[in-house]
Amino acid sequence: MIRMGNSKNIPDIVIGRLPIYLRALNLLLAEQREYTSSHELGERLGISSAQIRKDLSHFGEFGKQGTGYNIAYLQEQIRQILHVDREWPMAVVGAGDLGRALVHYRGFVPRGFRVVCVFDNDPARIGERIAGLTVQPMSELASQIAAHRVQVAMIAVPLEAAQEVATQLVEAGVEAILNYAPITISVPDSVQVQYIDPVAHLQHMTYYLTPKT
Amino acid sequence: MIRMGNSKNIPDIVIGRLPIYLRALNLLLAEQREYTSSHELGERLGISSAQIRKDLSHFGEFGKQGTGYNIAYLQEQIRQILHVDREWPMAVVGAGDLGRALVHYRGFVPRGFRVVCVFDNDPARIGERIAGLTVQPMSELASQIAAHRVQVAMIAVPLEAAQEVATQLVEAGVEAILNYAPITISVPDSVQVQYIDPVAHLQHMTYYLTPKT
DNA sequence: CTCGAAATGTGAATGCGTGAACAAGCCTAG
DNA sequence: CTAGGCTTGTTCACGCATTCACATTTCGAG
Numbered sequence: 001m002i003r004m005g006n007s008k009n010i011p012d013i014v015i016g017r018l019p020i021y022l023r024a025l026n027l028l029l030a031e032q033r034e035y036t037s038s039h040e041l042g043e044r045l046g047i048s049s050a051q052i053r054k055d056l057s058h059f060g061e062f063g064k065q066g067t068g069y070n071i072a073y074l075q076e077q078i079r080q081i082l083h084v085d086r087e088w089p090m091a092v093v094g095a096g097d098l099g100r101a102l103v104h105y106r107g108f109v110p111r112g113f114r115v116v117c118v119f120d121n122d123p124a125r126i127g128e129r130i131a132g133l134t135v136q137p138m139s140e141l142a143s144q145i146a147a148h149r150v151q152v153a154m155i156a157v158p159l160e161a162a163q164e165v166a167t168q169l170v171e172a173g174v175e176a177i178l179n180y181a182p183i184t185i186s187v188p189d190s191v192q193v194q195y196i197d198p199v200a201h202l203q204h205m206t207y208y209l210t211p212k213t
Numbered sequence: 214m215i216r217m218g219n220s221k222n223i224p225d226i227v228i229g230r231l232p233i234y235l236r237a238l239n240l241l242l243a244e245q246r247e248y249t250s251s252h253e254l255g256e257r258l259g260i261s262s263a264q265i266r267k268d269l270s271h272f273g274e275f276g277k278q279g280t281g282y283n284i285a286y287l288q289e290q291i292r293q294i295l296h297v298d299r300e301w302p303m304a305v306v307g308a309g310d311l312g313r314a315l316v317h318y319r320g321f322v323p324r325g326f327r328v329v330c331v332f333d334n335d336p337a338r339i340g341e342r343i344a345g346l347t348v349q350p351m352s353e354l355a356s357q358i359a360a361h362r363v364q365v366a367m368i369a370v371p372l373e374a375a376q377e378v379a380t381q382l383v384e385a386g387v388e389a390i391l392n393y394a395p396i397t398i399s400v401p402d403s404v405q406v407q408y409i410d411p412v413a414h415l416q417h418m419t420y421y422l423t424p425k426t
Numbered sequence: 427c428t429c430g431a432a433a434t435g436t437g438a439a440t441g442c443g444t445g446a447a448c449a450a451g452c453c454t455a456g
Numbered sequence: 457c458t459a460g461g462c463t464t465g466t467t468c469a470c471g472c473a474t475t476c477a478c479a480t481t482t483c484g485a486g
């Protein structure tokens with residue numbers, strides 16, 4: 001058995017760690033390294049080596065006993081598992097400060113994503129050019145998403161508008177949403193949703209802090 | 214026994230959900246609602262009602278049988294638990310697109326945080342004014358953080374610089390770091406660290422997607 | 427005043443994820 | 457060629473988190 005089926009029911013928490021492993025492998029490659037071990041990876045990431053080995057074993061046998069993992073090979077395997085051995089076109093909704101920062105961000109392309117269209121409902125912003133893209137009105141959303149075969153979108157609008165935008169995105173065929181608005185949105189089960197809320201992280205940390213002032 | 218001690222060893226994962234509950238309570242308050250139930254909260258957040266009740270029970274008894282939770286009261290209790298019944302001054306390191314977006318962000322103050330200083334090492338950016346703040350050189354970091362009693366910082370620099378910045382922040386006395394650079398940083402155990410990596414979230418979702426093109 | 431519906435807080439049970447430990451395999455040195 | 461050290465993949469046991477289920481309390485209708 002060279003390769004286990006990847007259609008098995010892998011725990012979602014394991015999937016969530018794969019991008020972290022991928023990040024570490026990118027760095028190791030940049031350091032011109034050729035091999036690494038579960039121990040070294042765990043050391044760098046603050047994760048136990050046993051967990052890393054077990055996580056990877058869900059998808060196949062990528063290492064060699066006594067030697068460890070070939071970095072380039074493992075990186076490529078994880079990229080295939082996560083389907084980022086290609087470039088996903090993305091839509092950004094909201095051209096405020098955050099939306100603009102997302103369009104400008106150079107970190108997407110090297111890791112498998114590219115912003116291909118930006119939308120806003122503010123007439124003052126429509127037509128504005130950001131990093132080579134033109135801000136489009138919401139009325140163009142459905143057609144643009146279809147034209148660019150967009151399956152992934154990011155929501156960068158005020159929280160009052162987030163649910164409505166999410167609904168429109170789903171109707172336009174988007175299957176994965178990264179929501180920056182601090183609100184839990186309601187979408188069909190078939191649509192993937194992830195959240196980024198910096199304040200939630202900050203509040204998580206202040207629990208452990210003693211105010212100085 | 215009216216109130217349980219909060220010095221007990223509460224699971225970290227429970228702490229991580231409290232900000233989400235707080236978010237939902239803010240919304241309910243904005244809707245002029247007075248009472249809610251664990252069932253309603255769970256409905257809105259996609260969490261089981263039992264989990265919400267059990268999470269809250271770690272800290273005391275905040276609800277009333279038959280009635281549910283008084284929204285304003287529960288909100289205030291959670292704010293106290295998380296220590297956000299005050300305003301935490303924050304430092305931002307990195308005045309690129311992301312750093313600027315963070316300084317402009319209006320969502321911090323209503324939830325207990327305020328950016329009070331911004332740093333960068335690029336001479337072209339130093340002196341620039343962002344939302345009323347002046348970008349300062351890294352050489353000012355230690356003194357400014359001391360002067361403003363800053364305990365919380367956000368790292369918004371390229372990944373190559375992130376570890377060095379983290380080290381400087383810790384030396385300056387920062388106790389909690391929200392790191393936007395896609396790299397696991399090394400700090401003393403006494404320092405809280407949280408990560409925001411949009412690409413990791415995106416890659417997590419594409420695992421479940423079938424490429425269209 | 428009484429009854430029923432509703433909702434909490436919690437002990438018990440289930441399920442899942444993590445870490446320890448080991449057999450098996452690989453490489454290098456001598 | 458052999459021996460020893462290193463590392464993987466996997467099994468097992470433990471512990472933690474989640475869900476179930478219920479006794480208890482509250483409110484409102486009649």
